[in-house]
Amino acid sequence: MEYNALMRKLPIGIQTFEKLRKENYLYVDKTEFVWKMAFASNPYFLSRPRRFGKSLLLSTFEAYFEGKKELFEGLAIEKMETEWKKYPVLHLDLNAEKYDSPERLGDILSNQLTQWELKYGKGVDENTLSTRFSGIIRRACEQAGCGVVVLVDEYDKPLLQALGNDALLEDYRKTLKAFYGVLKSADRYLRFVFLTGVTKFSQVSVFSDLNQLNDISMKPQYATVCGITRQELIDTFTPELQQLAEANRLMWEETLAKMEAMYDGYHFCEFSEGVFNPFSVLNVFDGRKFSNYWFQTGTPTFLVEMLRKSEYDLRTLLNGIEAPASMFSEYRVEANNPIPLIYQSGYLTIKGYNERFQNYLLEFPNDEVRYGFMSFLVPFYTGVNNDDQGFYIGRFVEELESGDCDAFLTRLQAFFADFPYELNAKTERHYQVVFYLVFKLMGQFTQAEVKSAKGRADAIVKTPKYIYVFEFKLNGTAEEALQQIEDKGYLIPYQADGREVIKLGVEFSAEERNISRWLNVM
Structure with a gap:
């Protein structure tokens, strides 16, 4: 049918x-991955961004290890599996809870242990979370006569929610270190272990004590498992x-x-599909309808606050970052480096690899994330809210398309005038970042570029009729800006284009903290 x-x-x-x-x-169908991983029997760890299919993958493993053959009819695994043996499965899901106090994590873990103890029993001297967990694994193995399967969904959710609260983070770290440490001491009773999360926290000794854990997050054979x-x-x-x-x-x-432009483009290792x-x-x-569905489900407020606190140059982030894997594959709280969390959260992904120096190029995966992230940044750096910025960006594009560069720059003045008082003492770099954001956001609707290499004007905007060449001068003159366009040959790449080329020299006054005057020459 x-x-x-x-x-x-x-x-x-x-x-x-x-x-x-x-x-x-x-x-x-991802069941071929399920069978191959189950067959290898390694204890696994997988890091992927939120809402990327990790929970469904673990649920698939749960059904497989519970021997529910009928659920896999017509799937790839049906031709691979012959035994369909049933194992005891301990599935811990830390995803849907709120972790806001030291007691909260302990209560949630204790509640889950109680549910398992009702099935497998409880030892009289098992009083701590870790001894209770260890006892459950041992008894489940002995009662079933086979190894136990442990599946942990979003192992790091408590840690992520505690970021910014050092005391709570340390409390959770100690609790989880002891709890997950059981998975090493109970190895003889275990058939299969799989932990998933968004981040790989280097301090949590899941990854130091559990040295047998196979981190498949950046391995090519698992690049498309989610x-x-x-x-x-x-x-x-x-x-x-x-x-x-x-x-x-x-x-x-x-x-x-x-x-593909909106939603494709995530790469979790070099050269992967x-x-x-x-x-x-x-x-x-x-x-x-094409929209920013994933981005809207979890705005990156904490990441943007980290960017501001670390004074990271946003232009580097927006233009692509070269980094060794050690810089972004593990998150260290004390390092004051926002890039690992931004990458692991899915806002950056691998777009290139330098084999000689073993450096990765990290960029936005696609237009949904690129323009969603940049739009989200604007209020943090300008005071212009999300509703108003849509008005500004749309009018910016319309004015340049109609050839009205005076209206464009007058509106840009208004954009800067909306800066809140506490932002008005910002550095030159801050204003450069805002210009960068404006032109990058215009790129959704027209060909807009900002300088990423020497020998180019500060910004180029191409519309169906015009090509605009912008040069901005902080405490310099509009005349000097125009002269630089001529002297540096910024117009040469566009002379044979056929569209009308407009040169714009723009003065930016540090004293007025705004555009002060401009000159345009056709």
Whole structure:
């Protein structure tokens, strides 16, 4: 029987494999990974951004190790598995709780242990969280006559929520160190262990005590274990892609290109195939409208505060960062480096690799994250709120497209005039960052570039009729800016273009903390 797209069920918010399969939701088949990892029997750790399919993956392992063969009918694993043996599964999910006090973590862990103790019993001398956990694993193994499977979803959620509160973070770190340490001492009773999370905290001794833990976060053979490849997108969702194309009056190839620009581009190791964000993919098919679905589910306020506190030069972040893996694959609280968390949270991804020096290039994965992140930054650096910035950016583009550069610069003056008082003493770099943000955001709607190398003007904007060449001078004159455009040959690349080229020399006054005057020459 064929189902049309209206009858097909998108698994938005469905994180339970059994429910997904029994209620006939669409499923991107990842069961070959499940069988291969289970066969190897290693204890695994996987870091991936939020809403990237980690919970569903663990739920798939749970169903597999519980021997629920009927749920895997028609999937890749059906041809690989022959025994379908049942194991005791201890599935700990730390994702959906609020961790705001020292007692909170202990209460949540204790509650989960109590549920397991009702099934496997409790020793009279097991009073601490770790001794209770150890006793449960041992008894479960002895009662079942086989090894125990331990699955931990979002192992780091308590630590992430405690960032910024050093005392609470240290308390949680000690609690989790002892609790997860059981997984090493109980090794003889274990069949399989899998921990997932967003970050790899270097201080939590899951990764020092548990030296047998296989971190697969950046290993090429697991690069697509979460997320959706281009082929998987086409194989699983062709009817939804066709409906999306119709709703947006696009051709098939245009729709795929738009999907790739908006939601593809995540790479978790060098030279790996890129994957789409599954949350955004499902939601764009449901809403039939291109929007920033994943970005809107969790705004990066804490990360932006870290950027400001560390005085990180945003232009470096927006333009791409070269870094060794050691810089971004583990997070150290005391390092005052926001890049690991920004990468692990999914706002940056691997876009290049220098084999000679073993450096990675980190950039925004796609347009959803690029423009979502930059729009989110604007209020922190200008005082212009999100509603107003949409008005500003749209009018900026319209004015340049119509050739009205005076109106553009007058509006840019108003943009700077909205800076709150506490920002008015900012450095030259702060204002350069704001210019950078403005032109980068205009890039959504027109060809706008800001200087990323020597020998180029501060900003170039290309519209259907005009090419604008901007040079800004802090405490210099508009005349000097225009002269620099001439002397440095900034116009040479555009002389044969056919569009009208407009030179703009702009003075920026440190005293007035705003654009003071400008000159334009056609």
